[in-house]
Structure formats: structure tokens, C-alpha cells
Amino acid sequence: MNNNGHLISMKNVTKVYKTGKIHVDALRGVDLDIGRGEFVAIIGPSGSGKSTLMNIMGCLDMPTTGEYHLDGRPVANMGIHQLSSIRNKKIGFIFQNFNLLAYATTFENVELPLIFAGKPGAYRKQRVMECLENVGLANWAEHKPTELSGGQMQRAAVARALANEPDIILADEPTGNLDSKSGGEIIDLFEQLNELGRSVVTITHDMNIAHRCHRIIRIMDGLIESEKHNGNGRDKNLTQD
């Protein structure tokens, strides 16, 4: 156990994609700790490895080498079933294009992680409505995603991410498909969630959003190029310390 109380703890994490004979080094040795209650932005140009980093954080992908501890437990030793369970209970994903099920209502979309968690129907109903109220969509429960605006869809996705009360929200460019006002509302939501003690990690291209986070991590060519703490003025340059 080597997590120093961090929620996310990565040591020299690399990721190599092999397509035939071509090897792509997506991550080339990342060290990163994220504590409970942190609000972190990950920035960097396309192809720098942000999404790969986030996929590994979210247990969707495994590092090629290096250590990753999530809440003190080494992810490398986990089986498929355990990884599913972690994604279900500890992590809430939010995607750029919302990824709501088109044929299901807002309610049913939010209900999905609860179904996967095997929660009973009565509890699911109550919990879904709580989550929808939190994001201001209680009146839209029976609407299909196509009847919602972009901002509403992303809020529905946030409600879905929150359903199982995860430790950490992982958002991959959550405002990328939204106008600035709707995008702002999503970040407002993230701030509220963060104030209630939940860790939030978001990939973004929008520096306005990045500056509202506590910490900005810049990825470049598969390495952490720099880290900047907002608010308390601490700045430091870190490349593989």
C-alpha cells in the first residue's frame, strides 16, 4: 500500500499502443497523485495522452508498466469483474458527447448505473430523482435525450455519473460540445459537487474552465509537463520529479 492517503496514485505509468508493428507511446512515465476533494483540470494538445491518462484513471484501460493505486488498492491485480465494480461504484464518467442512450428516458439513463449495481427498484427510483433534482432536471425525467438541449443532456449525464455516489468524477471535455453558457453551468455543477467533498478531474481545452480548478496539469507527449495550483499562487514546474 503506497498511496499516502491519495485517492489516485500513479508511479511511472506508461502506456504503449501496439497496432501491428507500430508502437505508440501514449504515456511515457507519469507520476501523479490526486487527493480526496481535489478539483483538477488536465490540459494539453491533441494526442498528448490526456484521454489515455483518464482512461487509466477510470479503470477502462490498464497501464503497460508502472503502478496505479486507486483508493489504496493496486488496480493491476484486479480482475474484470472487480474493475467493473470499481467503475460502477467509485467512478463517475462524463463524456464530451454525453453518451446517453437515445431510446431511454432521462430517468432510465440515470438509473443505469444503479441497475448495474443491483440496487432494488424502490431505492433506484428515489435515488434517480435525487440526482435529477441536484442537476435541475427533475421535471425532465420522462423525456428522451433528443428532447433535451445540449446543456440539459450533459446535466443528465452528470446525474448519471453521480447515481452511485462515486468518489471521483472523471470528465473528458465535458463542455466541448456546449455553448459557453451551458458549459459554465456544468462547471458550476462541478464546483458544487467538489464543495461537497467529491474529487473532480476534467480534461479541457478551455483555459477559462481550467482556471476555475484547484490544479492544472499540462500533459505533453505522454509526460506531465507542468503543474499549476490556482488560488494559493503556488506554481511549480514538474517533469518527472
Add this chain to the structure above:
Amino acid sequence: MKSLVIFKQFFHDVRRQKLRTLLTTFGIIWGTAATIILVAFGNGLYIHQEKQFLGLGERLVIVWGGKTALPYKGLPKGRWVRFTDDDIDMLKREIPEITMASPEYAGMGMLTYGKKTVSQNVIGVKPEWGAVRNMIPEAGGRFLDEIDLDYRKRVIFLGTDIRTDLFGEGIDPVGKYVTLRGTPFLVVGVLKQKDQNSSYRGRDTRKVYIPYTTFKTMWGHTHPENMIYQVADPARSKRVEAEVFKVLGRKYSFDPKDEQALWIWDTNDSLGEWRPFFEGFRIFLGIIGVFTLIVGGIGTANIMYVVVKERTREIGVKMAMGATRAHIMFQIIVESLLITAIGGFFGFFIAKFFEKAFPLLKLGEYVGDPVISPNTVFVAIAIIGSIGLIAGFFPARRAARLNPVEALKA
């Protein structure tokens, strides 16, 4: 997944891909209907044949006297064996496995009613003969009985066609008198119409029957043409036959191994020989049907592969939400089962409709009417279920093995 979401998705896809779903389901509908109809035909044909075999008689053996082909105890070969009435009682007495037996006399006779006259085969028998040969009278009539026999009564039982020839339609001949060889005979019964696919001396519907005692006084015959007997257990019919050779051989002094001395037609044999053929035929039809169904199943599996491909991203999202492999597989398999269940349901009703409609074509006399047995339905459900399961399983496994990161990029 304890939720209606699966069904919602299924019906969403059905609406969006009407033609595709229709064609897929059609494969299963056709396969199910074909399987059930083919097997039902096999059943019907078998039942039809069995009924026709039983038309001649049940557990029936017919014996004619033959000509000896082996010398025996100083006697030369080439002697005729001619039965007497006593042989019947002797056989029944000495071979307990013979449950009923009757002599059978036969001759031609002119039969008259009113102005109509027909020349017919007249058969003289004991009452048991009617029971063994399934001579079921039409309502209101009876076959010959013991009293008729004992008093040599002039009573007559008419074959169905003879009744029609003499009386036409609409007249009940029972209680009326007909003239046979110039002697009046009281009609006691008419044979109920029966199917029969084998016979000797003509179909039963084209003959008339009188007590053999009466026959002997009128025709002067002293030896029956042949005898018939019924065995208790058709499986032991061969052994009874050997006994008959032994018993009659002793009386008529021929070698029990002399196969020419008696001509025996064991109808148990014929039915027994046909049974495996029909069983095989039924299995053959069933296999053809099942292959049709399997082709339908392959179609379903293909569509499920397409469904998995179309939903790759969604599967990725679900995996990100914490769906296990079981969750992913469950949905695909349930959808596949739904398609096959719906197809099977309609297929069954088409088959059922066919079963009801076919008799209207009036072809049953030749090939039998199809009969859907509960067994067929049960087996069909089991096969459809397995096909649905297998057609869903492999696409489902592919879905469950998707890499979540790749799936999300799709």
C-alpha cells in the same frame, strides 16, 4: 437487468429497422412452421397407416392350408392340408396365446333386394371373426352372434358398399330382408365405413357375412377356406406361429418345419416392418425442419452480430458505467431469445392453421391429415429456445469482450 430498458431497446430497434427485424423473424417463423408442419405430416401419415392396418384387423394372423413339401413319417410330399372346424377349438385349447379364432368360409352368391340384384362374395364366420377383423357395425346394427351360429340363423351383415348398391342412400337396411341364393335373410347390421390398406379376397366393405354354420348348410362346404386367429401379444406372434405348425402338423401329419404346409399371413409382421420406416420418415422430416430452423437461427445470429456492431459505443458507455460482462451478454441474449420466441410463436400459429386447414383439401385419405402432437410442440419449443440461446450467445460474447476504450471511440 431487472428493467424494461432491454425491451425498450429491442422495440426501439424493431421500429428503426422494421425490414431487417421482419426478415430475421421471418426466418424463425418459417423454420418453426416448417418443422412443426413436417413432423405433423409424419405423424398424420403414421396414424393414417396404422388405422388402415388396423382396418384389416388387430393382432391378426390368417392361415391357409398349403401343400406339403417335405415327406413326413413315411408319407409323401405334395399332400394338401384342408382344415376342419374342429381345428379352431384345438388351436385355442392347445395354444393359450391365441385369444380368438374363427374359420372362414367363402363363396359367391346372388343377393337381391327389391328389384336390385348383386353377385357377391359371401363369407361364413364365427362372431369372434368380427371382433378380430374390426367389423364395427353402424349405429342400430350388430355383427353376428352366438345364437345366430347355434341356430344356423339366416341373418346377414352387409359390407358398407353392398348396402349402398342394394338399398341406395337414406334407407336403413337393418330389420329388412334380402334374398341370398333364393333364401330370405334378415339384415342385422351394416359395416361402418373403414379404411383398409390391405386385404385378401377383396375389401371388407364389398362383402357380406353370415354365420358359418348357415353357410355350410347352404353351400355344402365341409372345409373352411382359411382360419384367422388373434394373438395376445404381437411381439410373440412368431412363437405362436411355430406352435400352430406343431399342433396342426400333428393332426395332419406334416413336418412342423415344412413351410409349405401352411400359408400364414401375420399382419403383426407387416405393421412391425412399417413402424421403423415411419419412425425414420418422421425423424427425417423433423431433421429437414430443424435444419430450416437452424438456417433461421444463423440469420438471427448474424443480425445480433450487426446489432452488437451498431451498439459498440453504447456497450462501451455501459462498461464505463460499470456493466459487467454478464450484463452486456444478458441483453444481447435476451434480444435474440425475443426474436426467436416471437418467430416461434407466429410459426406455431401458422402450423396450427395449416393443421386445421389441410383436412379441408380432402387429401387425408391418401396421405393422412397432419397431427401436431404435444411432443412435437414441446420439442419445437426446446429447439427454438436453444437456437435463440446459441444465436445470441456468440454475438453476446463478442460484445462482452469488447475493449471499453475502443468501444467508446466507435
